[in-house]
Structures are given as C-alpha cells and as structure tokens.
Amino acid sequence: MSMGMYAQPAEAVDERQITRRIAAGDREALSELYARYQRALFNYLLQLTPDYGLAEEILQDTLVAVWKSAHRFEGRSSLQTWLIGIARRQAHNTLRRHQLPVADETEMAGLVATGPEPEACTLASVARDELAEAFQQLAPLHREALVLLFVHELSYQETATILEVPVGTVKSRICNARRALRAVLDAREEAGQ
Amino acid sequence: MMPRMSQNNQHISDVLPAYLNGRLDAAGAERVRAHLETCADCRHELSAWEAVSGAARLASVSLPAPSPMLMNAVWAKIDAQDKATGQQKSMQRVMYHLWLVFTRQIPLIHKSIWVASILVNVLMCVLVFLSHASARHNLQGVEGVLSLFTTIAAATGVAFMYQAEHDAGYEIILSTPTSIRIVMICRMILVVGYNMALAAVTSAIIAITLGGTLWDFMHIWLGPMLLLASISLTVAVIFGSVVSVAVSLLLAVMQAIATSFEQAIPLIHVLRANLLQTTPTAFFIAFLLIVFAVYYAPRQPRLSNS
Numbered sequence: 185m186s187m188g189m190y191a192q193p194a195e196a197v198d199e200r201q202i203t204r205r206i207a208a209g210d211r212e213a214l215s216e217l218y219a220r221y222q223r224a225l226f227n228y229l230l231q232l233t234p235d236y237g238l239a240e241e242i243l244q245d246t247l248v249a250v251w252k253s254a255h256r257f258e259g260r261s262s263l264q265t266w267l268i269g270i271a272r273r274q275a276h277n278t279l280r281r282h283q284l285p286v287a288d289e290t291e292m293a294g295l296v297a298t299g300p301e302p303e304a305c306t307l308a309s310v311a312r313d314e315l316a317e318a319f320q321q322l323a324p325l326h327r328e329a330l331v332l333l334f335v336h337e338l339s340y341q342e343t344a345t346i347l348e349v350p351v352g353t354v355k356s357r358i359c360n361a362r363r364a365l366r367a368v369l370d371a372r373e374e375a376g377q
Numbered sequence: 378m379m380p381r382m383s384q385n386n387q388h389i390s391d392v393l394p395a396y397l398n399g400r401l402d403a404a405g406a407e408r409v410r411a412h413l414e415t416c417a418d419c420r421h422e423l424s425a426w427e428a429v430s431g432a433a434r435l436a437s438v439s440l441p442a443p444s445p446m447l448m449n450a451v452w453a454k455i456d457a458q459d460k461a462t463g464q465q466k467s468m469q470r471v472m473y474h475l476w477l478v479f480t481r482q483i484p485l486i487h488k489s490i491w492v493a494s495i496l497v498n499v500l501m502c503v504l505v506f507l508s509h510a511s512a513r514h515n516l517q518g519v520e521g522v523l524s525l526f527t528t529i530a531a532a533t534g535v536a537f538m539y540q541a542e543h544d545a546g547y548e549i550i551l552s553t554p555t556s557i558r559i560v561m562i563c564r565m566i567l568v569v570g571y572n573m574a575l576a577a578v579t580s581a582i583i584a585i586t587l588g589g590t591l592w593d594f595m596h597i598w599l600g601p602m603l604l605l606a607s608i609s610l611t612v613a614v615i616f617g618s619v620v621s622v623a624v625s626l627l628l629a630v631m632q633a634i635a636t637s638f639e640q641a642i643p644l645i646h647v648l649r650a651n652l653l654q655t656t657p658t659a660f661f662i663a664f665l666l667i668v669f670a671v672y673y674a675p676r677q678p679r680l681s682n683s
Contacts (some may be wrong), residue, residue, distance in 0.1 A: 247451045309423035315432035334430035
C-alpha cells in the first residue's frame with residue numbers, strides 16, 4: 185500500500201482487520217481510520233472543490249458511508265483506493281445536489297502524448313513556488329489525476345480504478361494536465377511582461 | 378508493472394511518472410535507468426515530470442487540515458440515521474401488526490354475517506331473473522328492492538359485528554392489549570367492504586341482465602349503505618345490537634317507502650332527498666358517525682382493565 189506523502193510506516197495497519205472492526209460497530213476503529221486517512225482524503229477532496237466547508241461535509245458523508253459499507257471491503261484494492269473511491273462518489277453526489285460543476289470525464293480525446301514534449305526542459309527550470317501556484321489554477325479534473333498519481337503515489341491502475349476510466353485515459357489525462365500547467369505558466373509569463 | 382520501453386531507442390515517456398513514484402518493479406526500474414543513461418530526451422522528460430510532481434506536492438503541503446471536531450459531526454449523522462432506520466422498522470412492525478389484526482378479524486366475525494349477505498344478494502339476482510320481463514319495464518322497482526335489501530344486509534351485519542352477546546371472540550379481544558377502536562375500524566371495513574363488494578357484483582349482474590351501466594345501480598345503494606351502516610354501528614355501540622337492527626330496518630323502510638307518503642310526512646322527504654342517496658352529505662354524516670362510534674367504543678367495559 186502506498187500513501188505517498190501521507191505515509192505513516194510506523195503504524196502498520198491491517199486493512200482487513202480495521203474494516204472488519206468497523207463493520208462490527210467498533211467506533212474506535214472508525215476513529216483510528218479517520219486519524220490515519222483524514223489528510224489524504226481531505227487533500228483529495230479539496231482538489232474537487234475549493235469550498236472548505238463543503239469538503240468537510242463530503243468528508244463527513246464519506247465516513248458515514250464507510251461506517252455503513254465497511255462489511256463490503258474485501259481487500260481487492262488497497263484501503264486508500266477504496267476510501268478515495270467512496271469520497272469521490274460522495275463528492276459527485278454532493279456537488280450535483282448543490283448544482284456545482286463536477287470534474288467532467290468528457291475531455292478532448294486523441295491527445296495522448298507518446299514522445300518527449302518540446303517544453304520538457306523549460307518546465308524543469310521554473311521556480312517551485314511558481315509551479316505550485318500554477319498547479320492551483322489547473323482544472324479540478326487535472327489536479328485530481330496529478331494528486332492521485334504524485335501526492336498519493338498511486339499506480340496508473342489504482343488511479344484508473346478510482347476515476348472509473350481505463351488506464352490509457354489516466355495516462356492521457358496526466359499528459360494533458362502537464363500541457364495545461366505549461367499553458368498556465370506561459371500565460372502568467374505573458375501577463376508579467 | 379512491466380514498462381514498454383526501449384531496447385530499440387523507443388522513448389519511455391509514459392512509464393516515467395510510475396518510475397518517479399517508485400511503482401515499477403526492480404527489473405522495470407533498472408531498464409528505465411539504463412535507457413535514461415543513453416537518452417537525453419527522456420532525461421529532460423523525467424525532469425519535467427519531477428517538476429510537475431513537485432508542484433502537486435508543494436501545493437498539497439499548504440492545504441488546511443479538516444476541523445478537529447469533524448468526527449463529532451460524523452457520529453451525529455450516524456446516530457441520526459440509526460434512529461431513522463429504527464423508526465422505519467418500528468413503523469413496519471406497526472403496519473404488520475395492523476395487518477395481522479385486520480386479517481384475524483375474518484374468522485372472529487360471526488359466520489352468519491357473511492352467509493346472510495350472500496343469501497340476500499343471491500335472492501336479489503334470482504328475483505330479477507324470475508321477473509326478467511316485467512323488471513325491464515319497472516327499473517325503478519328493481520332499484521328500490523336492490524337498495525333496500527343490500528342496505529339492510531350491511532346495516533344488520535354491522536349491528537352484530539361488535540357485541541358481547543353475539544360475539545364469541547369478543548372476550549378474547551377484550552383481554553388483549555389491542556385497542557378496541559382498531560378492532561372496530563377493522564371490522565367495519567371488513568363487513569361494509571364485503572357487503573359493498575357483493576352489492577357491486579349483484580349490481581353488475583342486474584346491469585348486464587336489464588341493461589344500463591354499473592353506476593346506474595350502484596349509486597342507488599352506495600350512499601344509503603354507508604350511512605345506514607354507520608348509524609347502525611353507532612346505535613349498536615350505545616344501545617345494543619337489537620335496537621340497532623330495529624333502527625336500521627325503520628330507516629331502510631323509510632328510504633323505500635312510496636312517494637305518496639313523502640308529501641304527508643315532510644321528514645321522509647328530507648331524508649330521502651338529502652341523506653338516503655349517494656350524496657356528499659350522506660358520506661360526511663357517515664364519516665362523523667363512524668368517528669363518534671370509534672371514539673365511544675372504549676367506554677364499554679374491558680376485561681383487560683378489570
């Protein structure tokens with residue numbers, strides 16, 4: 185299991201055991217799970233909505249859903265993948281209910297990058313702070329894919345499972361995200377001149 | 378994951394993010410390293426992905442943590458849902474209990490009530506068939522007889538459905554915690570519903586035989602039946618079954634009495650014109666009487682309380 189920058193290797197949690205305890209109605213187990221995954225889940229949710237209060241509401245609903253459906257976790261995916269998958273569905277339900285835009289799966293097809301990008305060396309030379317600011321301006325759809333892959337350090341397959349798309353779509357989406365990041369930086373540069 | 382890569386100078390862009398995350402197996406990672414040593418394009422590509430990865434991580438570091446009280450809200454939601462589920466289950470239990478009470482009344486109601494209503498309706502059908510030719514010319518007479526008989530059958534049934542001296546199951550009902558009001562409503566629905574169904578079948582048979590629509594015959598008895606049944610129930614609860622039957626018979630006869638008497642006795646005219654017809658007034662008064670009878674019923678002595 186990978187938790188990326190949220191990894192806590194000292195606490196080796198038996199994923200099946202903790203979900204079994206939750207399924208049996210052990211409240212302490214849900215609190216333990218929350219303590220372990222709260223940052224990972226909340227970070228993910230903040231990629232989907234900039235509204236802190238709404239992200240908290242979705243996180244609450246996610247934990248309620250985990251409480252009710254813990255008996256269905258069979259360990260086919262990692263616990264983190266399962267949890268983020270639930271959070272994503274809760275987020276989409278809540279955003280739709282509030283009539284807010286949901287990160288849409290319909291993106292431009294045929295943009296799969298197969299070779300090196302012409303901007304490859306210039307992106308590496310941009311200051312880190314500037315890159316981070318540009319990242320915040322990306323569309324939720326792009327931020328979501330990049331965060332799952334580079335912050336949560338999930339595999340293509342795990343990311344594809346969460347996003348409910350084929351692996352090829354994940355690959356093309358992160359390439360598109362990188363191009364979008366480049367475009368944001370270019371736009372900032374032009375505006376600065 | 379086995380990356381697609383280069384033994385033949387093919388670029389390896391799409392495995393670089395996985396390589397960066399350490400998600401390639403040892404052999405795959407070794408091939409990437411070997412390719413990177415010889416391919417400047419892919420080294421630049423890796424630096425670009427490192428920049429993107431760094432941007433995502435740096436942006437995430439500055440994100441706020443959720444409120445420390447968040448779990449309290451989660452428990453409140455879970456408790457509220459548990460409570461709602463509990464209420465839903467208890468509602469289902471109440472509905473099931475009502476259904477049981479309702480169905481168990483069928484064997485408890487005196488059998489003669491079921492039999493008598495069937496006999497009255499069969500008699501009606503036989504009479505119509507026997508006097509087929511003359512009945513066709515005297516539809517009003519047929520309607521009058523239909524109304525009289527079906528109404529009396531229902532009112533009499535109601536009068537006897539709920540009385541200690543005529544009900545073997547009454548003692549049992551009184552010694553259970555089930556509300557007498559619920560029992561009474563169930564029995565009223567059963568007896569009146571049964572009589573209405575039978576009268577509707579009879580009306581349909583007559584309508585087919587003599588011509589006309591079902592409603593032509595149904596509206597003759599529907600209002601009077603409900604009104605007389607509710608009067609019968611009220612009188613039975615207060616004065617007993619015998620008085621109730623007597624009152625029902627009297628009212629039914631007044632309903633069927635010849636028009637010539639109406640001019641002599643204005644009360645009959647008023648009753649026939651307003652109440653002993655299928656009118657909203659008749660339904661409303663029937664409703665009020667049933668409410669009164671249901672309200673009054675528990676005043677009778679109960680064994681479970683003594």
